[in-house]
Amino acid sequence: MKLPWRFLLPAFAFAGLVVFFIIGLQKDPGRIESPLIGKPAPAFALESLGDAAWKVGSADFAGRPWLLNVWATWCGGCREEHETLMAIAAENRLPMMGLNWRDDRALALRWLTQLGNPYVSVAFDPDGGTAIDWGVYGAPETFLIGADGNVLHKHIGPLTMQAWQQDFVPLLPAQGGEG
């Protein structure tokens, strides 16, 4: 017996839905694409974590690529990625700035003393105003800013060596040039 084609329609519709859901379920809704990619890095000038009289800002590394890592002592993922940050800092390829987000100064300084300090400088953002300018919605987040001052990449969540090699390193200028 041959079924008329329209009896097969629900089966096709169902198959379509299944494909749709499989694709949908594999996307992580926690990772929201940043509209800042390819745009100039938002400017800021904040107190340094270690010295309130010292200003740390987005222009500090102008003309070369740099990293901005958003962290806080209350953030579990930041503890998790700390060793990766230390390893990246040890590679000495580009300067890393910290943005200490909604945190306590003393606690943050103790964290760096105890776990090591991968940052060249740390900007202190206790009220989260600069974090909003960067579209930060959950620490840790790590931005790569190019020599032209544009945001090249944003990593959401704890940074891993694998993500570093895969997503960041290809965007860096070839090693060995200026060092």
Place this chain on the structure above:
Amino acid sequence: MRITVFLGAMLLAMQALAIDTGRAFEDPEQQARYEHLIKDLRCLVCQNQSIADSNASLASDLRREVREMMVAGQTDEQIREFMTARYGDFVLYRPPVSPRTWLLWAAPVLLLLGGLGIAAMVVMRRMRAARANPAALDEEPDPQ
């Protein structure tokens, strides 16, 4: 009964935690505008809440930002632009019509038209059947 009261009290307490204490603006018109704005902005940490409902620290920072921008005389449009420039269209509960969202906005109309089309086809087929043989309506319509 007692459990209902208890649960009710718990719910009320949660409400109280979530929302800023006190009003943001003295002027009721400003307050209404403020409430309308923050209801349409998504809290990105807790995705299914607006920044009006959420007690996440980011939501409270964003509420503060909206208040400050209103005080500075910014328009609703400018405030929404400020948010989308940083967080993308996802921050808006009403995303703008764009190549990425037209299907979302057009879907209700398309579904309605599709349904009307199918209904019209069925009605017309049955009318034709009735004209040819009125008794056929008492049975299941012929599949072909």
